[in-house]
Amino acid sequence: xxxxxxxxxxxxxxxxxxxxxxxxxxxxxxxxxxxxxxxxxxxxxxxxxxxxxxxxxxxxxxxxxxxxxxxxxxxxxxxxxxxxxxxxxxxxxxxxxxxxxxxxxxxxxxxxxxxxxxxxxxxxxxxxxxxxxxxxxxxxxxxxxxxxxxxxxxxxxxxxxxxxxxxxxxxxxxxxxxxxxxxxxxxxxxxxxxxxxxxxxxxxxxxxxxxxxxxxxxxxxxxxxxxxxxxxxxxxxxxxxxxxxxxxxxxxxxxxxxxxxxxxxxxxxxxxxxxxxxxxxxxxxxxxxxxxxxxxxxxxxxxxxxxxxxx
Amino acid sequence: xxxxxxxxxxxxxxxxxxxxxxxxxxxxxxxxxxxxxxxxxxxxxxxxxxxxxxxxxxxxxxxxxxxxxxxxxxxxxxxxxxxxxxxxxxxxxxxxxxxxxxxxxxxxxxxxxxxxxxxxxxxxxxxxxxxxxxxxxxxxxxxxxxxxxxxxxxxxxxxxxxxxxxxxxxxxxxxxxxxxxxxxxxxxxxxxxxxxxxxxxxxxxxxxxxxxxxxxxxxxxxxxxxxxxxxxxxxxxxxxxxxxxxxxxxxxxxxxxxxxxxxxxxxxxxxxxxxxxxxxxxxxxxxxxxxxxxxxxxxxxxxx
Numbered sequence: 001x002x003x004x005x006x007x008x009x010x011x012x013x014x015x016x017x018x019x020x021x022x023x024x025x026x027x028x029x030x031x032x033x034x035x036x037x038x039x040x041x042x043x044x045x046x047x048x049x050x051x052x053x054x055x056x057x058x059x060x061x062x063x064x065x066x067x068x069x070x071x072x073x074x075x076x077x078x079x080x081x082x083x084x085x086x087x088x089x090x091x092x093x094x095x096x097x098x099x100x101x102x103x104x105x106x107x108x109x110x111x112x113x114x115x116x117x118x119x120x121x122x123x124x125x126x127x128x129x130x131x132x133x134x135x136x137x138x139x140x141x142x143x144x145x146x147x148x149x150x151x152x153x154x155x156x157x158x159x160x161x162x163x164x165x166x167x168x169x170x171x172x173x174x175x176x177x178x179x180x181x182x183x184x185x186x187x188x189x190x191x192x193x194x195x196x197x198x199x200x201x202x203x204x205x206x207x208x209x210x211x212x213x214x215x216x217x218x219x220x221x222x223x224x225x226x227x228x229x230x231x232x233x234x235x236x237x238x239x240x241x242x243x244x245x246x247x248x249x250x251x252x253x254x255x256x257x258x259x260x261x262x263x264x265x266x267x268x269x270x271x272x273x274x275x276x277x278x279x280x281x282x283x284x285x286x287x288x289x290x291x292x293x294x295x296x297x298x299x300x301x302x303x304x305x306x307x308x309x310x311x
Numbered sequence: 312x313x314x315x316x317x318x319x320x321x322x323x324x325x326x327x328x329x330x331x332x333x334x335x336x337x338x339x340x341x342x343x344x345x346x347x348x349x350x351x352x353x354x355x356x357x358x359x360x361x362x363x364x365x366x367x368x369x370x371x372x373x374x375x376x377x378x379x380x381x382x383x384x385x386x387x388x389x390x391x392x393x394x395x396x397x398x399x400x401x402x403x404x405x406x407x408x409x410x411x412x413x414x415x416x417x418x419x420x421x422x423x424x425x426x427x428x429x430x431x432x433x434x435x436x437x438x439x440x441x442x443x444x445x446x447x448x449x450x451x452x453x454x455x456x457x458x459x460x461x462x463x464x465x466x467x468x469x470x471x472x473x474x475x476x477x478x479x480x481x482x483x484x485x486x487x488x489x490x491x492x493x494x495x496x497x498x499x500x501x502x503x504x505x506x507x508x509x510x511x512x513x514x515x516x517x518x519x520x521x522x523x524x525x526x527x528x529x530x531x532x533x534x535x536x537x538x539x540x541x542x543x544x545x546x547x548x549x550x551x552x553x554x555x556x557x558x559x560x561x562x563x564x565x566x567x568x569x570x571x572x573x574x575x576x577x578x579x580x581x582x583x584x585x586x587x588x589x590x591x592x593x594x595x596x597x598x599x600x601x602x603x604x605x606x607x608x609x610x611x612x613x614x615x
Contacts, residue, residue, distance in 0.1 A: 039416050041346070041423065094603035100416050101344035102603065105554045108346070109596040112551055120589040232547075236427055239420075281439060285431040292428030296405055299421050303412065 050215025084212025324576020355529025561612025
């Protein structure tokens with residue numbers, strides 16, 4: 001068992017945990033975009049808030065900064081969802097009453113601002129050095145590295161299942177039908193007496209809370225977070241996942257996340273193999289440019305997504 | 312100190328204003344928030360750098376106290392043309408097609424993807440190191456003595472940026488209020504259906520909107536390169552101030568965009584001693600949220 005968990009299998013476990021972390025974020029974005037038509041360009045910001053909130057709440061006391069408060073991990077995760085939801089309210093209340101593009105601009109702004117805060121508010125976030133010693137619960141009890149990673153994979157898989165089933169029930173409920181009505185025809189939804197702004201705000205906040213939870217999942221898996229874990233590229237990756245999976249389909253969102261993450265890590269490995277170290281930063285830029293072009297191509301030729309269809 | 316911050320804010324604000332004029336025009340006439348507009352700024356700055364390498368061979372004399380001469384002006388012209396060409400190309404390949412599909416937000420997403428691709432291609436081509444048009448160090452001239460509220464100093468280049476921006480803004484105003492094309496642009500921004508009915512060639516208006524918007528963005532890029540530095544992320548860093556300026560001024564109002572740009576630039580500059588230079592970009596965001604809460608149509612806007 002122990003040997004098996006080293007080598008390729010250990011890598012597979014690691015890969016899957018990260019892929020499911022992306023799947024959680026994509027599920028959150030799917031509620032916002034796929035079901036409600038809300039264009040969130042600041043996904044990375046909400047994930048960042050979740051990761052940092054949980055880390056601040058659960059890390060042991062650090063004289064170098066405010067906190068940590070050494071609270072249990074489940075409380076940290078709850079705090080992550082709460083604070084991501086609060087930030088969603090902060091942008092949602094001014095922007096969701098207006099045209100679509102305003103939400104795009106404000107979410108873009110909050111992600112930029114939160115990145116700045118994480119980088120510079122050293123007394124709270126540890127600044128560019130990030131936060132270490134984010135607790136990994138039961139690490140030694142579950143056999144350290146290999147065994148614990150596997151256990152964490154099961155935990156994250158259960159979490160994804162829970163969120164997926166929960167969101168599926170919600171979106172199949174009358175509440176979910178109103179969301180789709182708003183997405184398809186806002187004026188008609190308003191005309192039959194639905195409070196469009198409130199439904200949109202609820203979907204937006206709920207989606208952001210799922211993203212915050214994903215951030216906490218990441219923080220407690222790696223045990224260390226830094227501002228560069230939540231750069232705008234994260235937002236793009238998640239958008240690519242949702243579009244590949246087909247917006248408006250929960251299973252598609254999960255499948256898209258795993259597939260795109262596989263392609264992403266695969267192409268990263270190829271770059272590692274064939275590109276000399278000094279050209280690495282530039283080769284990575286080319287990889288990101290590829291995502292941008294792919295996003296445009298999908299929008300042009302397969303607007304309903306690669307795997308599923310919006311519905 | 313306060314006067315110096317105002318002066319610095321004015322220089323930054325005029326760069327934001329130049330970018331914001333193009334952004335507000337494309338926003339109003341093409342009806343989408345173009346996230347690739349910041350990349351037009353970067354593209355213009357790098358293209359001028361590339362052209363400067365060629366033109367510098369011909370002449371190295373500079374204009375009096377300024378750090379540049381004819382070569383940079385020629386490079387600026389080349390950058391304007393190339394950036395306008397890039398915008399037209401993007402419109403043809405991407406924006407026009409997505410616009411025809413009828414999903415408004417698809418165009419915004421497309422601009423997002425295009426921005427990502429452009430920014431990283433520029434990084435790939437030029438690397439991440441900051442670059443400059445001139446290595447010469449400019450001495451800041453004292454414009455007001457220290458005894459007057461801390462005094463004001465500015466480099467000749469900064470003054471040139473302010474002067475040229477003022478000229479461009481006046482030219483834009485005359486163009487939009489007097490020229491047939493400019494008035495047609497305002498008509499399309501106001502009501503495209505009505506504009507079509509009155510015989511305005513909407514396709515031509517769209518084309519010129521891209522040319523003017525991208526051209527001004529290229530100027531903003533060269534000015535930012537001249538007064539700060541040239542980096543692959545310079546356009547991305549400007550994007551939030553640009554949007555704040557556009558919304559503050561009211562979408563579709565070039566005059567509002569200029570005023571909004573100056574306000575954002577000065578606010579960022581004044582905030583530096585209060586919160587530190589590292590939170591500069593957050594100032595634009597707070598302004599943006601404030602405007603949306605208090606007056607979402609902006610200072611001169613008509614639509615919500």
